[in-house]
Every structure is written in C-alpha cells, then in structure tokens.
Amino acid sequence: MLTPADADFLNRLPQAVLRAVRPADVEEPRGRWTGQGAAVACPRNAAEVAEVIRACAAARVGVVPLGGGTGLVGGQVMTEGPMPLLLSLERMRAIRAVYPEENVLVAEAGCTLAEVQAAAAQAGRLFPLHIASQGTARIGGVLSTNAGGVNVLRYGNARDLCLGVEAVLADGSVLQGLKRLRKDNTGYDLRNLLIGAEGSLGILTAASLKLFPQPGAEGAAFLVVPGPDAALHLLALTQSLFPGMVSAFELIHRQGLDFLSETMPEVRQPFAPAPGWMVLVELGLPAGMDPAAALADLAVAAGDLVTDGVIAQSDSQRAGFWALREAIPAANRRIGAVSSHDISLPLSEIPGFLSEAGPALAQIDRFRINCFGHLGDGNLHYNVFPCPGHSRQDHEHQREAVKRCIHDLVHARGGSVSAEHGVGRLKVGDLERYGDPAKLAAMRAIKTALDPQGILNPGAVLRA
Structure with missing residues (x-):
C-alpha cells in the first residue's frame, strides 16, 4: 500500500x-x-x-x-x-481522423472496438477485428494484448491491423509514432514492440489502424464434419475454392452446444441432436456473388468431408449463427471450468493433440471437455469441466495438474500456451516454464532498458 x-x-x-x-x-x-x-x-x-x-x-x-x-x-x-x-484512458475516445482513400483510421486508445468499427462503417470501410467483447474492449487494450478473434484467418491479429502508435514511455516521454505508412524501414520497430506488451513497456494512447473495403456479400454455414482431421481438409479445400475470401473457420464440438442446451436453452441451435464436430464457415465475397450458392457448392465439392449442414439464407440467419458461437463462452462460465486453455498449434498437429489430450486427462480424473476455436489460425480454446453432479470446486486441487497436462502436450507439439489472450499475471510461470531462454533474456533486457524502475504494470508478462 x-x-x-x-x-x-x-x-x-x-x-x-x-x-x-x-x-x-x-x-x-x-x-x-x-x-x-x-x-x-x-x-x-x-x-x-x-x-x-x-x-x-x-x-x-x-x-x-x-x-x-x-x-x-x-x-x-x-x-x-x-x-x-x-x-x-476512458476519457480519450476521439476518432481523430479517417482517411477512406488511404484505408486508415486514427483512434485514441479509449475508443471501444465497436466504436472504431462504427466509424469505419460510416466511412464505407471495414475494421475487421471481431471479438465477443467488442462493445467493451478498448483499442488500447486490444493492441496491448494483440487480440485475435474470429477473423484472424483473413485479416490477421491486432498487430497486423496497426500502422503506427502514439505512446507514453516510462520516463514520461511521448513516442510520436502515428504514421500512416505501409513502408517505413527507419530502424527498430517500436510499434510492434509495444503491441502485445500488455502495458509493461509503455502506455498506448492512440493508433493508426488499417481499414479494408467492405465485402460485397457475406455468407455463413454450419457444416458437420466427421472429425478434426476432416475439418482441416475442408479448410484447405475452402481456401483453394475461395482464395482470400474465407473470413472465418471455427471448429465447434458437440459439448459446447450441450452446454448451451443446459444453461441457455433460448439460444437457437442448427441441429437436433447436436453432431460430434462441426465448423462455422464465413465467406466474404465480391458483389454479385451469391454466398448461399457458393457455400452449397462447397458442400458438394467437399464430398465425405461434410455429412450435414445448414446454410444461412439471410443476414439475420448469419447473425444468428454467430450469436450461437459467441454464446458458447457464456455457457462455459455458467457451467464453471476446472481449467481453461487458450492454446495454438501448427494446423497439422491439431488432430493428434486432440486424440491424446482426452486420454491424458482421464489419468487425472473424469471430466467433460469443450474444445472450440479458430481452426483457421490454429487457436483452440480447450476447456475442462466437471462432470454432472460435481463443481469446479471439487477439482480445485487438480487445477494445476490439468493445466500442466494440456500445456505439456501443446509445448511438445510446437504450440503456444497463450494464443490470443496474452500472458498477464496468470501465465507468467507458464512463460518461464515453456519460453525460450534466449527470448526471455532479451525480453528482460528490453524491460530493464525501457522501464528501469519497473513501474509499468509490475508483474505482468515478466515477474516483478
């Protein structure tokens, strides 16, 4: 104190x-x-x-x-x-400038993601980063954690959507880096150093953000697949048939829909009963293309990779599909996870990881597993829950063992134990356990150089 x-x-x-x-x-x-x-x-x-x-x-x-x-x-x-x-930075919420012809928007860090999206839409453009908390999450935090979301497959993480930043460093100096340049090779990339640093190297106060043309037509479909391996083959097929037009490709397991039925029965579901595995595919197509027809063609071309499906016939149906997807984390919270994992893996490693993770956890205890996430970029939310009749408090003594089991398997397959949520304070020990020693030494040296007194978000990312 x-x-x-x-x-x-x-x-x-x-x-x-x-x-x-x-x-x-x-x-x-x-x-x-x-x-x-x-x-x-x-x-x-x-x-x-x-x-x-x-x-x-x-x-x-x-x-x-x-x-x-x-x-x-x-x-x-x-x-x-x-x-x-x-x-x-709740009082710093100005949209400082919009340059539609440059596809650039300059926003202060206190703007919510939804406010940035609305400003882009008003200019006839798209800011494509989409996360469930976009009405609350602020741009400063979105960039500081290098947030991902459902459209990383097409547009990249927050880092990929930023051209320049204004930031205050630990000595109170102001980094005037709000450039709108696509090419600028003038030394160290301080923008990318600050993005993803979670406020431990500087305070982001504004950013120049990339905008994109709005898609001419959008469509979505829930497609049932035999399993994760088939889903990966379907992803490759979709990208080959619609190059540069696949906005999202989400993997969803039946357990997520069962949790919705249990805790949020008002959420309309596309299948009854829910299938074992399915994907939610979204296409952003040029004007004049029929997205429902395109997705129907995909299902036909997929052959045995798709065993059933529902294609949105309107924007409201497409919105309903995404409302279901975004309700899954809310249902998870109502059930109460023993341990939640934000992981990423090389795409080809995902089926093998999923096949071994369940049996490995069974050596600890009986659990329910809800695996869902952004298959297109390899980011899975692998969450472990108690069986009916039990609560997460019953497994509190096993939380660390469950986390270690999953993270060890991910690390062995060349994955990451923090895909899009950052390190914060929760995963400082994980970073120390799984991080490359040379990288950690470089990170500590950078922290010491830019924040010698350690006043910026002490204990976040690196141990204080």
Missing part, C-alpha cells in the same frame, strides 16, 4: 484527472482475483498521461493500465505488492 510517507503522492498529480476506485476497476471477468489501486487517473490527452507517468516515476509508484476490463489473464489486476495507481 502507499505508505504515509507517500501520502502526498496523489496531491502531486493533476487533480482534474483523478477519481476514486470502483469495484469494476479491480475485478476480472472470471471472478478469480480482486486487484488493488490507490486511485484511478483518467487523463484527457497524451500530455496528461505523460504528466501522470512522470509523477509515478518520481515516486516509484507502479502504474496498472485499465482498458475495458475484459482481459482473461489478469493483466489488468494487481493483487500483490505496493499499492499501484490505476490508469484508465
């Missing part, structure tokens, strides 16, 4: 930017941790952010950046150590 000797610290900050800590400021979505904070600073511009950081540096007070609070790895909550100052 801030000591009496530091009691005047808050008085040295610009009082117009301070507010009291609210419960939502120190909570995380899964309810596993409650953080702490002396106060919340809500600056109105980069100059005020810099003033706050300089004051924190002078007093050696840690700064924990707050976005929309949707992060799932504890990067936004500091539960231990000296009391930090929380820094929210």
Whole structure:
C-alpha cells in the first residue's frame, strides 16, 4: 500500500484527472482475483498521461493500465505488492481522423472496438477485428494484448491491423509514432514492440489502424464434419475454392452446444441432436456473388468431408449463427471450468493433440471437455469441466495438474500456451516454464532498458 510517507503522492498529480476506485476497476471477468489501486487517473490527452507517468516515476509508484476490463489473464489486476495507481484512458475516445482513400483510421486508445468499427462503417470501410467483447474492449487494450478473434484467418491479429502508435514511455516521454505508412524501414520497430506488451513497456494512447473495403456479400454455414482431421481438409479445400475470401473457420464440438442446451436453452441451435464436430464457415465475397450458392457448392465439392449442414439464407440467419458461437463462452462460465486453455498449434498437429489430450486427462480424473476455436489460425480454446453432479470446486486441487497436462502436450507439439489472450499475471510461470531462454533474456533486457524502475504494470508478462 502507499505508505504515509507517500501520502502526498496523489496531491502531486493533476487533480482534474483523478477519481476514486470502483469495484469494476479491480475485478476480472472470471471472478478469480480482486486487484488493488490507490486511485484511478483518467487523463484527457497524451500530455496528461505523460504528466501522470512522470509523477509515478518520481515516486516509484507502479502504474496498472485499465482498458475495458475484459482481459482473461489478469493483466489488468494487481493483487500483490505496493499499492499501484490505476490508469484508465476512458476519457480519450476521439476518432481523430479517417482517411477512406488511404484505408486508415486514427483512434485514441479509449475508443471501444465497436466504436472504431462504427466509424469505419460510416466511412464505407471495414475494421475487421471481431471479438465477443467488442462493445467493451478498448483499442488500447486490444493492441496491448494483440487480440485475435474470429477473423484472424483473413485479416490477421491486432498487430497486423496497426500502422503506427502514439505512446507514453516510462520516463514520461511521448513516442510520436502515428504514421500512416505501409513502408517505413527507419530502424527498430517500436510499434510492434509495444503491441502485445500488455502495458509493461509503455502506455498506448492512440493508433493508426488499417481499414479494408467492405465485402460485397457475406455468407455463413454450419457444416458437420466427421472429425478434426476432416475439418482441416475442408479448410484447405475452402481456401483453394475461395482464395482470400474465407473470413472465418471455427471448429465447434458437440459439448459446447450441450452446454448451451443446459444453461441457455433460448439460444437457437442448427441441429437436433447436436453432431460430434462441426465448423462455422464465413465467406466474404465480391458483389454479385451469391454466398448461399457458393457455400452449397462447397458442400458438394467437399464430398465425405461434410455429412450435414445448414446454410444461412439471410443476414439475420448469419447473425444468428454467430450469436450461437459467441454464446458458447457464456455457457462455459455458467457451467464453471476446472481449467481453461487458450492454446495454438501448427494446423497439422491439431488432430493428434486432440486424440491424446482426452486420454491424458482421464489419468487425472473424469471430466467433460469443450474444445472450440479458430481452426483457421490454429487457436483452440480447450476447456475442462466437471462432470454432472460435481463443481469446479471439487477439482480445485487438480487445477494445476490439468493445466500442466494440456500445456505439456501443446509445448511438445510446437504450440503456444497463450494464443490470443496474452500472458498477464496468470501465465507468467507458464512463460518461464515453456519460453525460450534466449527470448526471455532479451525480453528482460528490453524491460530493464525501457522501464528501469519497473513501474509499468509490475508483474505482468515478466515477474516483478
């Protein structure tokens, strides 16, 4: 906590930017941790952010950046150590500029992802990053965690959608990097260093974002497949038939639909009973193409790779398909996972991993497994749940063993134990266990060079 000797610290900050800590400021979505904070600073511009950081540096007070609070790895909550100052960019929500002819939009870090999407649409363009929490998640947090979502297959992660950033560094200096250039080979790429750093190297205050033409026609289908191996072959076929037009390719297991039936029966489902494995395919096609016809042609060309399917016949039906997909995590939370895993694997390793993970977990105990995710980019959410009649509290003593089992299998197949949610504080130990020693040494050297006092999000990504 801030000591009496530091009691005047808050008085040295610009009082117009301070507010009291609210419960939502120190909570995380899964309810596993409650953080702490002396106060919340809500600056109105980069100059005020810099003033706050300089004051924190002078007093050696840690700064924990707050976005929309949707992060799932504890990067936004500091539960231990000296009391930090929380820094929210909720007042920095301006769309500074839109350049439709350049396909560029400049937004402040406090804008929600949905606000950026709406501004792009108003200019006749598309900002394609799509996640379930887009109405709450802020661009600063989206970039700081290098968020992914369902459209990575076509458009890339958040890092791939950013041309330049404005950021405040640990000494209070402002990095003026809001360039709109597609080519700029003038030294180290500080933009990509800050993106994905989770606020541990600098505070992102604004970004130049890539826009795209809006698809002329969009279509989606739920297609039933015999298993994950068939799904991979279907992905390759879809990409060959519709090169550059596959927006999403989601793998979904029956368990996810069973959880929906159990906890959210109001969600309309495409099959009764639910099949074992299915994929949700979305195409973004040029104007004049019929997406329903294109998806029907895909199903025919797939032969035995597809055993059943439902094709959206309207935009409302397509939206319903995605509403179902985005309801799966909500159903998971109502069931209560023993352990959740955000993993990625080389595509060809996915069937082998899935075939061995279940039996490996059975050596620990009986569980239900809900595996779903973004097959097109190899990112799976492999979540382990108690069987009926039991709760996750019954397996609390096995949580670490379950996580270690899955992560060891992923690492052995050349995968990653953090695909799109980041490291935060939850996975610091995992990064130390599975990370390349040379990479970790370089990361620590960079942290020391850019934040020698360790005030920026202490304990996130790297152990404090």
